[in-house]
Amino acid sequence: MALPAGDIARGPWPRPGEVLRLLASTPGRLEATTRIALICALTTLVTSMYGTPFAAISAYVVFFMIRPDRVTSIVLSIAMLLLVTVVLGLIIVIAMFCIDDPMWRVVWMVVLSVGLLFLTSASKLRPVGAILAMIVGYALDELGIVPVGELATRALLYAWLMVAIPVGVVIVVNLLMGPSPRKLACQALARRLRLAAEHLGAPGADRTALTACLREGSQQIATWLRLSKVEGSTSAADLAALHQAVASTTAILMAVDMAAREPQARLPVSVAAPVAETLLAMADMLEQGGYPVDIELALPAGVTLPPLANAVVTELQSAIVRFAVVDSEPAAEPATPKARGGFLLPDARTNPAHLRYALKTTAAAMFCYLLYMQLDWSGIHTCFITCYVVSLSSAAETVEKLTLRITGCLVGAALGIATIVWVLPAMTSINELMVLMFVGMWLAAWVAQGSPRIAYAGFQIAFAFLLCVLQGAAPAFDLTIARDRIIGILLGNVVVYLMFTRVWPVSIAGQADAALAALLRQWETVLRTARAGQRRTLAAQAMSQHGALEANVALLRYEPAWVRPAPEWIAQRRRALVELDALEGPLFLIAERIPGDAPSQARLRSVAERAGISEFAIDTGAITTPDTTRDALLALADERLASIARETPDAVSKELLTHAPA
Numbered sequence: 001m002a003l004p005a006g007d008i009a010r011g012p013w014p015r016p017g018e019v020l021r022l023l024a025s026t027p028g029r030l031e032a033t034t035r036i037a038l039i040c041a042l043t044t045l046v047t048s049m050y051g052t053p054f055a056a057i058s059a060y061v062v063f064f065m066i067r068p069d070r071v072t073s074i075v076l077s078i079a080m081l082l083l084v085t086v087v088l089g090l091i092i093v094i095a096m097f098c099i100d101d102p103m104w105r106v107v108w109m110v111v112l113s114v115g116l117l118f119l120t121s122a123s124k125l126r127p128v129g130a131i132l133a134m135i136v137g138y139a140l141d142e143l144g145i146v147p148v149g150e151l152a153t154r155a156l157l158y159a160w161l162m163v164a165i166p167v168g169v170v171i172v173v174n175l176l177m178g179p180s181p182r183k184l185a186c187q188a189l190a191r192r193l194r195l196a197a198e199h200l201g202a203p204g205a206d207r208t209a210l211t212a213c214l215r216e217g218s219q220q221i222a223t224w225l226r227l228s229k230v231e232g233s234t235s236a237a238d239l240a241a242l243h244q245a246v247a248s249t250t251a252i253l254m255a256v257d258m259a260a261r262e263p264q265a266r267l268p269v270s271v272a273a274p275v276a277e278t279l280l281a282m283a284d285m286l287e288q289g290g291y292p293v294d295i296e297l298a299l300p301a302g303v304t305l306p307p308l309a310n311a312v313v314t315e316l317q318s319a320i321v322r323f324a325v326v327d328s329e330p331a332a333e334p335a336t337p338k339a340r341g342g343f344l345l346p347d348a349r350t351n352p353a354h355l356r357y358a359l360k361t362t363a364a365a366m367f368c369y370l371l372y373m374q375l376d377w378s379g380i381h382t383c384f385i386t387c388y389v390v391s392l393s394s395a396a397e398t399v400e401k402l403t404l405r406i407t408g409c410l411v412g413a414a415l416g417i418a419t420i421v422w423v424l425p426a427m428t429s430i431n432e433l434m435v436l437m438f439v440g441m442w443l444a445a446w447v448a449q450g451s452p453r454i455a456y457a458g459f460q461i462a463f464a465f466l467l468c469v470l471q472g473a474a475p476a477f478d479l480t481i482a483r484d485r486i487i488g489i490l491l492g493n494v495v496v497y498l499m500f501t502r503v504w505p506v507s508i509a510g511q512a513d514a515a516l517a518a519l520l521r522q523w524e525t526v527l528r529t530a531r532a533g534q535r536r537t538l539a540a541q542a543m544s545q546h547g548a549l550e551a552n553v554a555l556l557r558y559e560p561a562w563v564r565p566a567p568e569w570i571a572q573r574r575r576a577l578v579e580l581d582a583l584e585g586p587l588f589l590i591a592e593r594i595p596g597d598a599p600s601q602a603r604l605r606s607v608a609e610r611a612g613i614s615e616f617a618i619d620t621g622a623i624t625t626p627d628t629t630r631d632a633l634l635a636l637a638d639e640r641l642a643s644i645a646r647e648t649p650d651a652v653s654k655e656l657l658t659h660a661p662a
Contacts, residue, residue, distance in 0.1 A: 022454045023447070027191055028068055031179065032449045036066050037442035039173050040462075041434040043166045044470070048430055054162040056466035059437065062166050063448055063459055070178025071227045077167045084163045087132055088156050091139045099143055109137045109369075110362060117358035121393060122348035130361070134388035137365065138381070182228035183289065185221045185242065190283040192249050196256040197279040200272045203260050210260060214253055217544025218246045218537070238291070241324040245291055247536035251319035251592065252279070254539070255312045258585040262636065265308035270300045275316055282323065291324045307632030311589045314629075318532075318592075327533050353393070356504045361391040364499040368492055379484025382467075386492025391500065394508040395563045396555035398500045401456055402493040403558065408447075408460025413486045415440060415461070416468025417479065424475050433475060440465050452551070464489070501560050508555050509565040515549045516576060517613050523580070523604055527587060530595045539588055546584070550577060575644065576611035582640035583607065586633040594630055603637055 040059040047055040065077045094112070098104040113133045120129025142155065192213055199210055225242050228234040234242070259265045267275070274297065282292045297320050305313060348354060365387035372380050390402040419436065427433060441462060448458025468482040469475055500506075522542040529535040553573055556564055564570075583603055590600045 019454075022451045026450070027187070028179075028184070029446070029449050032066065032068055033442055033445040035173065035177065036062060036445040036449075037438045039066070039166065039169050040441040040445075041438040042169045042173070044437045045430060045434055046165050046169065048433065052161050052165065053158050053472060055472065056470040058162050058166050059441070059470065060463055060466050061163060062170060063445070063462055065166065065170050068179070069181040069184050069224055069227060070174040071181055071231050073174045073178060074171050077170045081163055081167045083128065083132075084135075084160065087135055088139075088160055091136060091143070092156065094136075095140065095143050098140070105140055106366075106369075109140055110366060112136050113362040113365060114358045117361050118354055121357045122351070122354035123344045125343075130388045130391065133361075134365075134385055137369075137388075138384060141369065141384075180228065180233050181224035181226075181231060182233045182242075185224035185228065185246075186286040186289060186291070188221050188224075189242075189245060189249055190286040192253060193279045193283040193286070196252050197276040197283070199256050199260045200267065200276045200279070203266045203272075205260070207257070207260050210253065210257055214257060214543045215547030215550070217547070218250055218540040219544060221246050222537075240326045241291055241293075244322075244326050244533055245286075245324045247533045247540070248319040248323045250536045250540040250543075251315055251532075254585060254588050255315040255319070258308070258589065259312045261585070262308055264306050264636075265312050267305070267309055267313060268303065271303060271305070271313060274299060275313075275320070278320055282320070293324055295321055295323055297321055307629045308636060311593070311629045311633060315589055315592055322532075327531060353504075353506055356506075357391070357393055360499050360503055361387060361496075363503075364391065364492075364495045368488075368495055371491075372488070377484070379481060380488035380491060382485045382488030383492035383495065384488075386489050387496050390493060390496050393506060394511065394555075395500050395505045395560070396508040396558045398496060399558040399560075400555055402496055404454065404456040405460045406490065406493050408457035409464045409486060409489045411457070412444065412461035412464025413468060413482065415443070416465045417482055419465075419469055420477055420479060420482065424469070424477060427475070436469070440469070460489075501563060505560075505563040507559060507563050507565055508552055509569065512549060512552045512573060513613075515545065515552060516573065516611060517608075519545045519549060519580065520604065520608050520611075520613060523584075523587065524601065527591045527600050527604065528596050529591070532592070535591060535595070539591075543584070546577070546580060553577065572611060576607055578644055579607045579610070579641060582644060583637050586637040586640075590630050590633050594627060597630065599630075599634055603634070603641070606641075 039062045043059045043062060044055060047058050052058070061080070065073060065080060067073045067076060094108055098108045113136075116125075116129050116133035116136070119125040120133070123129075125132075139156075139159070195209055195213060199205055199207070222243065225234065225239055225246070229236070229239050259267055266272075278295065278297050282295070285292045297317055299313070299317065345354075365384055368383035368387055372378060372383065386402075386405070390398060390405055392398045392401060419440070423436060427436065444458050444462035444465060446458065447461060448455050450458070464486065467485045471478055471481050519542060522538065522545055526535055526538045526542055529538060553570070556570060587600050587603065590597050594600075
C-alpha cells in the first residue's frame with residue numbers, strides 16, 4: 001500500500017516500533033554481518049603488522065566491497081582496486097601542473113569536480129562519479145601539503161595499499177567462506193515457497209512478509225543464477241530450469257496473495273493442505289541444492305469452488321506442476337527491452353538539472369574546503385568529504401541520506417569515544433584489538449545490511465567508530481581528533497542541506513511521475529504477453545517497480561514544504577499506487593488465463609487517466625469472449641476500485657488539512 005496520509009506530516013523520523021522492525025533479523029543478514037566484521041578485523045591485523053597509515057579507511061572500504069554472494073564481492077573488490085589505480089595515476093598527472101601553485105590547485109579541483117559530478121548525474125558513471133571527484137580533490141589538497149616529491153610518491157603508494165590490503169583479505173575470506181550465488185538463489189526460492197505454504201495454511205495471517213516478497217521482485221534471484229553460471233556451479237540446462245522456477249514462484253505468490261486477501265478466493269482445507277505439503281517438499285529440494293521436476297499434485301475430486309477460488313487453484317496447479325519445466329520456445333527468461341544509448345543519458349545536453357547538481361555539490365565542497373583552510377583547522381576536513389558522499393539528485397534523497405549520516409555519525413562517535421575512554425587503555429595485544437574491531441564492525445554491519453531505510457546509518461556508524469579508534473596505523477587516545485572529525489561531518493551535512501534545499505531545489509516528484517508512467521506501461525506489457533514464463537518475469541519486475549515507487553513517494557516526507565509538491569499531487573499519486581495494488585492480483589490472474597484481455601486493459605487505462613499520466617494510452621482492442629472466472633476477477637477489481645473511490649475524498653481532505661498554509 002502507499003504511504004498513509006499521516007506519514008508525510010509526522011516528518012522523517014521513524015517511530016521506535018518501526019526502528020525495531022528494521023533492526024530485526026532477516027535471511028542472510030547474520031552471515032553477511034559476520035563476514036564483514038571478520039574481514040575488518042583481519043584488515044586491522046594486517047595494517048597494524050606493517051604499520052601502514054589510513055588503517056581506518058582500509059577497514060571502512062570493506063563495507064563497499066561485500067555483497068551477499070562471493071562472486072560479486074570478489075569482482076567488485078578487484079574492480080575497485082583497478083579503479084583506484086587509474087585514479088591515482090590521473091592524480092599524479094594533474095599534480096605535475098598544479099602542485100606548487102595553490103591557486104591553480106583550487107582551480108583544478110573545481111574544474112575536475114564539476115566535470116566528474118556532471119558525469120555522475122548525466123552518464124553511466126553515476127555509481128562512482130561522486131566518489132572519484134572526492135578522491136581527486138582531497139588527494140590534490142594533500143599533495144599540496146607534502147613538501148617533498150619522494151614523500152608525495154610514498155603517500156600515493158600508501159593510498160594504493162589502503163585499498164589493496166582489504167581487497168586481498170576480501171578475496172581470501174570469500175573464497176573460503178562466502179556463499180555461492182546458486183545456494184543463495186535456491187534458498188531464496190525455498191523461503192518464498194515456505195511462505196506461500198504458510199499463508200495457505202493460515203489465510204488470515206499477517207500479509208506483511210508476503211507483500212514484502214512480492215515488492216522485492218525476482219531480479220536479485222535471477223542475478224544470482226546468472227552469476228552461478230559464470231562461476232561454473234550451474235549448467236546451462238539447470239540455469240534455464242531455475243529461471244523457470246523463479247517465474248513459477250512469482251505466479252505461486254500472486255495466487256496465494258489473492259487467497260490471503262479475499263475470503264471468496266480462499267481454498268478449503270481439503271484443497272489447501274495438499275498444495276501446502278507439495279510446496280514444502282519443493283522447498284526442501286531447493287534447500288538441498290537441487291530443484292523439483294515431474295511434480296504430481298493430487299487435488300480432491302468433486303470439490304466445487306467459487307470462481308475466485310477456482311482461479312487461485314488453477315493458477316497454483318499450473319505453476320506447481322510446471323514449476324521448472326522450460327518453455328519449448330527459445331529465450332525462456334526474456335528481459336524487458338533495454339534502453340539504447342551510449343555513455344551519456346539521452347537528456348545529458350538538454351536537462352539543466354545535471355549541471356546544477358554538479359555546481360551545487362562543488363560549491364558546497366569548496367566552501368567547506370576554503371573554510372577549514374582559512375581557519376587552519378584541518379581536523380574538520382571530513383566536511384569536504386561529506387559534501388560528495390551525501391549529495392544526490394533530489395532534495396528528498398539528499399536530506400534522507402544526510403539524516404542517516406548524522407544519526408549514524410552520532411552513534412558511531414559515542415561508541416568510539418566510549419571505547420577510547422574505557423576500553424583501549426586496558427588493551428595489551430593485537431588479539432584484543434581484533435576482538436574490539438570485530439564487535440564494533442559487527443554492530444555497524446548489522447545496521448548496514450538491513451533495509452535501505454537505515455542501511456546508510458550503519459555505514460556512518462562504522463566510519464565514525466573507525467575514525468575515533470584507529471587514528472593512524474594503530475589505536476590512539478586523542479579525543480581532539482575524534483571531536484574534529486565529528487564536527488566536520490556535521491558541518492558538511494548542514495552545508496549540503498542548505499545548498500540542496502535553497503539553491504535550485506529539485507523535488508523527487510519528477511522521478512515519481514516517470515516511474516509511475518513506466519509502471520503502467522510495464523503492466524500493459526504483462527497483460528499483452530502470451531508466454532507464461534515471460535509474463536511472470538515481467539510481472540515480478542512490475543511488482544518491484546511498484547515497491548520502488550512507493551519508496552520514492554515515502555521520501556517526500558524528507559522534502560521541506562517549499563520543495564514538496566502540492567497536497568493534491570501527493571494524494572493523486574497515492575491513490576494511483578493504491579489502485580494499482582488493488583488491480584495487480586486480478587489482472588495478473590486474468591492475463592494468465594486470457595492474454596490481451598480488453599476489459600483488463602481498460603481498467604489499467606482508467607488508473608492512468610485518474611493519475612494524470614497523459615502520455616499513457618492503451619489500445620483496448622476487440623472484446624474478448626465471456627468467461628465466468630474472468631468476469632469474477634473483473635468484478636473484484638471493480639469492487640476494489642469503487643471502495644478506493646469512496647475513501648478518496650476523506651484522504652484528500654486530510655492531506656489538504658495537514659498541509660494547509662498557515
